[in-house]
Amino acid sequence: GNSVTQMEGPVTLSEEAFLTINCTYTATGYPSLFWYVQYPGEGLQLLLKATKADDKGSNKGFEATYRKETTSFHLEKGSVQVSDSAVYFCALTGGFGNEKLTFGTGTRLTIIP
Amino acid sequence: EPEVTQTPSHQVTQMGQEVILRCVPISNHLYFYWYRQILGQKVEFLVSFYNNEISEKSEIFDDQFSVERPDGSNFTLKIRSTKLEDSAMYFCASRAPGQGSTFFGQGTRLTVV
Numbered sequence: 001g002n003s004v005t006q007m008e009g010p011v012t013l014s015e016e017a018f019l020t021i022n023c024t025y026t027a028t029g030y031p032s033l034f035w036y037v038q039y040p041g042e043g044l045q046l047l048l049k050a051t052k053a054d055d056k057g058s059n060k061g062f063e064a065t066y067r068k069e070t071t072s073f074h075l076e077k078g079s080v081q082v083s084d085s086a087v088y089f090c091a092l093t094g095g096f097g098n099e100k101l102t103f104g105t106g107t108r109l110t111i112i113p
Numbered sequence: 114e115p116e117v118t119q120t121p122s123h124q125v126t127q128m129g130q131e132v133i134l135r136c137v138p139i140s141n142h143l144y145f146y147w148y149r150q151i152l153g154q155k156v157e158f159l160v161s162f163y164n165n166e167i168s169e170k171s172e173i174f175d176d177q178f179s180v181e182r183p184d185g186s187n188f189t190l191k192i193r194s195t196k197l198e199d200s201a202m203y204f205c206a207s208r209a210p211g212q213g214s215t216f217f218g219q220g221t222r223l224t225v226v
Contacts, residue, residue: 036217043204043217043218043220044217046215046216089156093215099161099215100146100169101146101148103155103156104155105154106155106156
């Protein structure tokens with residue numbers, strides 16, 4: 001079945017540091033890939049997505065590239081801010097009309113001023 | 114911006130009692146979902162609903178669970194006889210037809226005592 005393996009947390013960085021959160025996946029077919037973010041006390045918000053190989057999703061300074069050859073979708077940001085502190089979830093949908101989301105375990109990110 | 118709305122935000126119930134969690138999906142969406150997140154764990158798929166019937170359910174979604182779309186706007190999750198292990202955050206989500214992204218509500222935190 002489909003699965004998502006995500007970098008273990010928690011991750012603590014200083015403001016303006018470079019961020020990478022690793023995500024790899026296992027899926028049959030042609031999955032779409034997503035990053036969701038959960039701010040403290042809030043629900044899940046879609047951060048970015050990519051629907052086919054070599055696509056780059058981007059939003060709010062975050063980027064992730066769909067790499068079919070390495071089955072990866074790593075999240076990056078060049079300069080993090082305190083407001084980026086949240087839990088980040090990598091997820092996929094299976095394709096073939098199967099649009100349920102399979103999530104990774106989540107990575108808690110804390111940014112220190 | 115349209116959003117998925119869930120009520121209540123927090124529900125406390127006694128073990129063995131029935132609970133109904135309510136959701137109003139985004140108005141032009143046709144696919145509806147429930148997910149849950151046990152504290153500190155990953156987000157798990159429960160059930161998907163389309164065209165007034167369940168299209169897929171996970172092994173978590175046993176006979177104690179049911180979903181309903183009683184009118185044109187609401188989507189409910191009923192747990193018939195709650196157990197302590199049902200304590201979790203329950204997220205409703207909806208998606209437009211085609212390759213639209215899945216949007217989540219803020220969640221209902223269910224505490225079974």
